[in-house]
Amino acid sequence: MTSIFTKIIQRDIPAQIEYEDGEIIVIHDINPAAKQHLLIIPKKEIPTINDIIPEDTQLLGNMFLVAKKLAKKLGISDGYTLHFNVGEKAGQEVAHIHLHLLSDL
Ligand code: AMP
Secondary structure: OOHHHHHHHHHOOOOEEEEEEOEEOOOOOOOOOEEEEHHHHHHHHHHHHOOOOOOHHHHHHHHHHHHHHHHHHHHOOOOOOOEEEOHHHHHOOOOOOEEEEEOOO
């Protein structure tokens, strides 16, 4: 089944897009848990961190580089949180990995 994030990537549903390149899209969370709450999402639809494979290493690293770049752009480099929820029992609602970037700066 196509994830809601893939539908956003395909422009089937709208979102506030902050950044996009060939392999990553970054959107503003629709229900922000902090003053700034971005979701860094690979275009490759990987259900959970439990499903990553060695070939995804560079993609995952690039997600963190994008996080750093956007934190600088938004002026929150001095304090932000990055996290993945892994599995429904940890609060993962969307089965398409996404790195949360949150800051109250
Ligand atoms: P998680 O609970 O880790 O799976 O995080 C999913 C996040 O996606 C939640 O913080 C939701 O608020 C957010 N979310 C769900 N649907 C959308 C959407 N259409 N646009 C932006 N953010 C969304």
